[in-house]
Amino acid sequence: MSVVKAADLHKSYGEQKVVDGLDLQLEPGTCHGLLGPNGAGKTTTLKMLLGLIEPDGGNIHVLDLPVPSLARQARLRIGVVPQMDNLDPDFTVTENLLAYGRFFGLKDAAIHERIPSLLEFAGLTSRANVNIQTLSGGMKRRLTLARALVNDPDVIFLDEPTTGLDPQARQVIWRGLRKLLSQGKTILLTTHFMDEAERLCDMLTVIDHGKMIASGSPRELIATLIEPDVLEIYGEESAGWGQEHAAKLCDRFEQAGETLFCYTRQPAPALEALMGNTSLRYLHRPANLEDVFLKLTGRELRD
Amino acid sequence: MSKLFTFPRFSLRFIPVWQRNFLVWKKLAIPSLLGNLADPMFYMLGLGFGLGSLLPDVGGMPYLTFLGAGTVAYSTMNSATFETLYSGFSRMHVQKTWEAILNTPLELDDVLVGEWLWAASKSVLSGIAILVVIWMLGLQANWMLTLWIIPLAFIIGLCFSGMGLVMTSVSPSYDFFLYYFTLVITPMVLLCGVFYPVSQLPPLLQTISAWLPLTHAIELARPLVRGDIPAHWLFHLLALLVWGFAGFWLALGLTRRRILQ
Numbered sequence: 302m303s304v305v306k307a308a309d310l311h312k313s314y315g316e317q318k319v320v321d322g323l324d325l326q327l328e329p330g331t332c333h334g335l336l337g338p339n340g341a342g343k344t345t346t347l348k349m350l351l352g353l354i355e356p357d358g359g360n361i362h363v364l365d366l367p368v369p370s371l372a373r374q375a376r377l378r379i380g381v382v383p384q385m386d387n388l389d390p391d392f393t394v395t396e397n398l399l400a401y402g403r404f405f406g407l408k409d410a411a412i413h414e415r416i417p418s419l420l421e422f423a424g425l426t427s428r429a430n431v432n433i434q435t436l437s438g439g440m441k442r443r444l445t446l447a448r449a450l451v452n453d454p455d456v457i458f459l460d461e462p463t464t465g466l467d468p469q470a471r472q473v474i475w476r477g478l479r480k481l482l483s484q485g486k487t488i489l490l491t492t493h494f495m496d497e498a499e500r501l502c503d504m505l506t507v508i509d510h511g512k513m514i515a516s517g518s519p520r521e522l523i524a525t526l527i528e529p530d531v532l533e534i535y536g537e538e539s540a541g542w543g544q545e546h547a548a549k550l551c552d553r554f555e556q557a558g559e560t561l562f563c564y565t566r567q568p569a570p571a572l573e574a575l576m577g578n579t580s581l582r583y584l585h586r587p588a589n590l591e592d593v594f595l596k597l598t599g600r601e602l603r604d
Numbered sequence: 605m606s607k608l609f610t611f612p613r614f615s616l617r618f619i620p621v622w623q624r625n626f627l628v629w630k631k632l633a634i635p636s637l638l639g640n641l642a643d644p645m646f647y648m649l650g651l652g653f654g655l656g657s658l659l660p661d662v663g664g665m666p667y668l669t670f671l672g673a674g675t676v677a678y679s680t681m682n683s684a685t686f687e688t689l690y691s692g693f694s695r696m697h698v699q700k701t702w703e704a705i706l707n708t709p710l711e712l713d714d715v716l717v718g719e720w721l722w723a724a725s726k727s728v729l730s731g732i733a734i735l736v737v738i739w740m741l742g743l744q745a746n747w748m749l750t751l752w753i754i755p756l757a758f759i760i761g762l763c764f765s766g767m768g769l770v771m772t773s774v775s776p777s778y779d780f781f782l783y784y785f786t787l788v789i790t791p792m793v794l795l796c797g798v799f800y801p802v803s804q805l806p807p808l809l810q811t812i813s814a815w816l817p818l819t820h821a822i823e824l825a826r827p828l829v830r831g832d833i834p835a836h837w838l839f840h841l842l843a844l845l846v847w848g849f850a851g852f853w854l855a856l857g858l859t860r861r862r863i864l865q
Contacts, residue, residue, distance in 0.1 A: 389624070389628070
């Protein structure tokens with residue numbers, strides 16, 4: 302059984318195809334990352350999986366329930382962490398959880414029974430009764446995550462869960478998500494942060510312009526889609542060095558501002574040439590998911 | 605397009621939405637009640653005594669009584685309007701509360717039914733607040749009959765919150781609501797017999813007035829204060845309900861277009 306199974310999804314707004322023939326399949330107990338630049342169709346896809354937007358074509362099953370026709374029943378068993386915080390600013394931490402639990406048809410007693418473990422999960426036990434306007438951004442995000450668990454969902458959709466958080470707060474969210482995976486929950490995550498995707502996800506689907514452009518585990522994508530070694534060469538002179546040497550010494554290179562990225566299977570010759578040039582600063586590192594992402598989707602800004 | 609305006613799906617799932625708004629209201633109950641009461645009460649007392657002392661009976665009753673009955677309807681209308689416009693817009697657009705709710709098993713229809721009934725419930729409190737002032741001043745002719753004002757306030761609330769939700773569904777910002785106040789609410793206050801009998805207006809304005817929902821509200825509230833069973837009460841009630849339901853349905857369609865596309 303797949304937790305989410307979407308086939309040949311289409312959605313257009315006027316002439317613009319936002320989602321264009323997308324397939325997506327989530328296996329139980331895994332974290333699946335949906336990656337793509339701004340406007341690639343990630344949020345629209347999530348909304349279609351929730352039954353909030355009706356697709357123009359294709360079919361969706363979530364937890365074996367057809368969506369959108371039985372979307373309400375499916376949503377009973379889904380937790381959602383939205384991109385923008387939409388906690389209730391007039392409520393305390395506890396009241397936020399209580400009011401949200403009621404939307405799932407839970408009895409107040411059942412919610413109150415559940416609240417201590419949710420607070421503990423979010424590290425907010427000591428803040429149970431403070432107004433949420435006094436919470437930091439990271440605490441609000443943790444509360445949003447705890448709120449998404451109020452119905453003990455089987456699958457959790459997270460739309461950019463760590464955007465805007467500091468590194469410490471991101472670590473805490475990641476720990477929380479790993480804990481959920483270890484409990485057997487399934488996670489669908491959209492993110493812009495490739496380190497996040499690489500760290501957490503078992504499977505990735507990279508989309509752009511509403512189409513899938515790659516899928517596989519992070520390791521598979523890195524192993525199959527990009528040269529294994531990267532040289533980053535910094536400074537104004539990097540461009541000149543690139544013109545002179547890169548084409549000969551690297552399999553592929555890209556200039557981005559004052560940095561030259563050299564991708565290669567054989568780093569030794571380029572490294573040798575760089576060592577002979579004391580005026581250039583450089584970094585030699587293994588290729589990572591960000592390199593794959595930039596190769597697939599390009600370096601131009603998407604706003 | 606046609607799908608957006610399919611008939612509202614009514615269910616009891618609206619209850620937690622109503623409860624959520626009630627929980628927020630409870631925290632701010634005292635200032636909220638004061639706000640409900642103070643403004644209309646000072647209008648009523650100031651004009652009622654100040655202007656009323658210069659006037660003979662108006663519409664067959666002392667001016668203060670005349671104005672008190674108008675104020676019940678006017679105050680109820682205002683409460684429903686403010687709730688659906690400003691508070692509703694905050695929940696829909698600023699706080700994204702509706703979006704949070706839509707990620708749960710509730711549907712947009714449930715959210716809007718909850719908002720509609722909540723605003724009507726809250727406006728009942730405004731009606732009761734003015735009713736208490738009427739009682740304290742002994743303006744009523746028949747105490748038992750004035751109790752009908754409480755369910756009437758709920759119907760008036762449904763009418764004006766249904767209409768208010770239409771504005772909320774198309775509003776880009778809070779500033780937009782000024783149009784509604786200057787083009788709809790204020791004309792209604794001045795044309796529908798809150799401060800003076802509609803019969804004093806020129807025929808054209810009387811004709812316009814007859815179509816406006818606040819007129820129907822006042823045609824019901826005033827006889828109840830004066831101690832009579834309102835003439836054509838069924839007609840006036842239906843008129844309020846039709847305005848309210850038409851507004852609600854239109855608002856639901858427009859909000860579906862705004863949020864679910």
